[in-house]
Amino acid sequence: MSSVIEVKNVIMRFGGVTAVDHLNMAIPKGSIVGLIGPNGAGKTTAFNVITGFYTPTEGDVFFNGKKITGVPPHKICGLGMARTFQNIRLFYNETALENVMIGRHIRRKHHWWGAMLGLPGTNREEKEIRQKAEELLERIGLSEYRDELASSLPYGAQRRLEIARALATEPSFLLLDEPAAGMNPQESLELMNFIRQIRDEFNLTILLIEHDMKVVMGVCEHIWVLEYGKLIAEGNADAIRSNPRVIEAYLGEDVNNVED
Ligand SMILES: Nc1ncnc2c1ncn2[C@@H]1O[C@H](COP(=O)(O)OP(=O)(O)OP(=O)(O)O)[C@@H](O)[C@H]1O
Numbered sequence: 001m002s003s004v005i006e007v008k009n010v011i012m013r014f015g016g017v018t019a020v021d022h023l024n025m026a027i028p029k030g031s032i033v034g035l036i037g038p039n040g041a042g043k044t045t046a047f048n049v050i051t052g053f054y055t056p057t058e059g060d061v062f063f064n065g066k067k068i069t070g071v072p073p074h075k076i077c078g079l080g081m082a083r084t085f086q087n088i089r090l091f092y093n094e095t096a097l098e099n100v101m102i103g104r105h106i107r108r109k110h111h112w113w114g115a116m117l118g119l120p121g122t123n124r125e126e127k128e129i130r131q132k133a134e135e136l137l138e139r140i141g142l143s144e145y146r147d148e149l150a151s152s153l154p155y156g157a158q159r160r161l162e163i164a165r166a167l168a169t170e171p172s173f174l175l176l177d178e179p180a181a182g183m184n185p186q187e188s189l190e191l192m193n194f195i196r197q198i199r200d201e202f203n204l205t206i207l208l209i210e211h212d213m214k215v216v217m218g219v220c221e222h223i224w225v226l227e228y229g230k231l232i233a234e235g236n237a238d239a240i241r242s243n244p245r246v247i248e249a250y251l252g253e254d255v256n257n258v259e260d
């Protein structure tokens with residue numbers, strides 16, 4: 001099976017802090033995989049390195065076999081990678097539809113000033129962007145919020161809207177940073193189904209960071225565990241759940257009450 005992402009010996013230092021320390025990961029195409037570990041373990045930093053927000057101190061990242069180390073985030077996004085953030089980032093004074101259209105604009109061919117000049121190609125493209133955004137809202141089950149301001153959406157819907165905006169860039173690889181954070185048990189259950197559904201419908205490979213072990217163990221085919229920037233374990237849910245080192249460092253004894 002080919003790897004969509006390969007992280008090779010990545011080190012990320014901030015002054016005296018080594019946030020990510022010799023990280024190696026290979027993510028199979030079409031899989032849903034997870035990155036877990038205690039607060040401050042380096043999970044978000046690993047995301048920031050993979051998505052190009054940070055250039056690693058050492059090591060390399062490959063996306064579909066192509067080295068992307070040092071490539072700026074918008075170019076990496078253009079190659080088919082999209083993410084959501086640990087703290088939801090939406091344009092709260094824009095409607096749900098407008099938020100998705102913003103994601104779509106990265107794919108546009110014509111310049112923004114073309115619309116001001118009324119150039120025909122641009123207007124057609126603008127219409128297409130709106131139509132595609134509407135379709136996406138429909139597929140994601142957010143149509144009822146189309147014209148609502150993002151700020152007025154229920155929390156779970158805001159999280160899904162952020163994912164919809166990421167999908168609007170037409171990614172093949174999607175990174176979700178704590179998608180279940182702040183969700184109630186019912187919402188997290190729906191989120192698990194939603195993650196599987198978008199993987200299948202949009203042909204994605206998905207990497208998620210998540211503290212909700214029910215979600216992680218329920219949807220992830222492979223899991224990497226970080227502690228103080230170092231990989232302390234990797235494997236499937238059963239292997240991780242029963243790994244004494246992981247239980248000690250992160251999961252605690254009550255992990256065996258987690259069912260998937
Ligand atoms: N830009 C930065 N400058 C300095 N230190 C940073 C920076 N980003 C992260 N760190 C440090 O790197 C370490 C890892 O942080 P990171 O945010 O990656 O952890 P995390 O695993 O995502 O934690 P959480 O579960 O709390 O989100 C922490 O010690 C953090 O303080």
Ligand SMILES: [Mg+2]
Binds near residue numbers: 045
């Ligand atoms: Mg984090």
